[in-house]
Amino acid sequence: MEVLEAIKKRRSIRQFTDQDVPKEFLLKILDAGRFAPSGLNNQPWRFLVIRKQDPRKPLLAQCTKYSHIVQRANVLIVVFLDKASSYHQLKDAQAIGACIQNMLLTICDLGLGAVWLGEILNQEEQVHQVLGTDANQLGLMAVIALGYPDQRGSSQRKPLDQLLVEELC
Amino acid sequence: MEVLEAIKKRRSIRQFTDQDVPKEFLLKILDAGRFAPSGLNNQPWRFLVIRKQDPRKPLLAQCTKYSHIVQRANVLIVVFLDKASSYHQLKDAQAIGACIQNMLLTICDLGLGAVWLGEILNQEEQVHQVLGTDANQLGLMAVIALGYPDQRGSSQRKPLDQLLVEELC
Numbered sequence: 001m002e003v004l005e006a007i008k009k010r011r012s013i014r015q016f017t018d019q020d021v022p023k024e025f026l027l028k029i030l031d032a033g034r035f036a037p038s039g040l041n042n043q044p045w046r047f048l049v050i051r052k053q054d055p056r057k058p059l060l061a062q063c064t065k066y067s068h069i070v071q072r073a074n075v076l077i078v079v080f081l082d083k084a085s086s087y088h089q090l091k092d093a094q095a096i097g098a099c100i101q102n103m104l105l106t107i108c109d110l111g112l113g114a115v116w117l118g119e120i121l122n123q124e125e126q127v128h129q130v131l132g133t134d135a136n137q138l139g140l141m142a143v144i145a146l147g148y149p150d151q152r153g154s155s156q157r158k159p160l161d162q163l164l165v166e167e168l169c
Numbered sequence: 170m171e172v173l174e175a176i177k178k179r180r181s182i183r184q185f186t187d188q189d190v191p192k193e194f195l196l197k198i199l200d201a202g203r204f205a206p207s208g209l210n211n212q213p214w215r216f217l218v219i220r221k222q223d224p225r226k227p228l229l230a231q232c233t234k235y236s237h238i239v240q241r242a243n244v245l246i247v248v249f250l251d252k253a254s255s256y257h258q259l260k261d262a263q264a265i266g267a268c269i270q271n272m273l274l275t276i277c278d279l280g281l282g283a284v285w286l287g288e289i290l291n292q293e294e295q296v297h298q299v300l301g302t303d304a305n306q307l308g309l310m311a312v313i314a315l316g317y318p319d320q321r322g323s324s325q326r327k328p329l330d331q332l333l334v335e336e337l338c
């Protein structure tokens with residue numbers, strides 16, 4: 001898929017079919033995340049992939065009010081900040097956002113769908129307990145729920161003139 | 170260009186030729202930024218475009234230790250957070266990162282080059298003075314310096330196994 005097509009086509013997908021996402025697709029998605037830009041090239045992103053059969057999946061679903069999405073998703077990519085690599089709170093968060101967008105665009109390109117879950121950050125402590133991860137080392141940044149789409153996404157965008165501080169010359 | 174090709178090919182470009190970036194390209198780049206995902210779909214990004222002939226360009230160059238890059242760039246896209254739209258510091262920063270990545274991928278797709286400047290955030294007050302923007306309304310998030318590339322980018326990435334918290338099953 002062409003870059004601009006993927007950028008414009010991609011929408012949050014919250015309903016998934018039962019079809020399994022192949023491991024080779026997951027490798028492509030994670031690889032795309034890896035190529036994001038970051039301040040000082042510190043690459044602060046870390047990934048933990050939870051697949052359908054993982055016994056932690058139903059427990060992770062209990063960590064968010066969007067349990068139904070987590071339960072239905074075929075795969076969850078838990079995105080962390082590596083605290084040892086972190087150098088600037090705002091810039092690291094932006095880099096993680098760029099990394100997630102690379103993965104979302106690749107997911108779209110592969111004919112899959114995903115939603116970027118942020119509400120689960122409110123239950124970060126519980127997430128660490130469920131996953132067995134160390135809160136001193138890893139900061140929870142997002143969970144990407146993905147699978148084969150069972151809906152068409154839709155969401156509106158503001159027109160460009162509302163986003164420009166000054167008219168473009 | 171294919172999505173994965175752009176993701177892997179894109180690198181920071183800090184040297185530019187004198188060729189002007191057409192306005193229609195700028196509209197495509199900004200349009201790509203507009204389609205990024207954001208928490209609650211709040212679309213908190215705002216853009217101010219400084220072109221070559223803008224008298225504020227040399228003054229903006231004085232706001233960063235990377236003056237030579239700002240001076241040589243054909244166009245600068247100043248990316249702001251709209252404070253009135255903001256709902257969550259971390260998630261808004263991530264959304265802005267996704268928005269910037271959409272623009273950087275589109276820049277690469279159009280045969281242009283760019284670098285994401287973050288150091289200038291240290292001089293935010295001075296940037297607002299130079300641009301005539303209101304610090305109560307807009308938070309400086311980044312400056313993207315772009316133009317036709319006069320170098321090949323290069324930067325390494327950690328291998329995937331160093332980014333995985335657990336081996337992928």
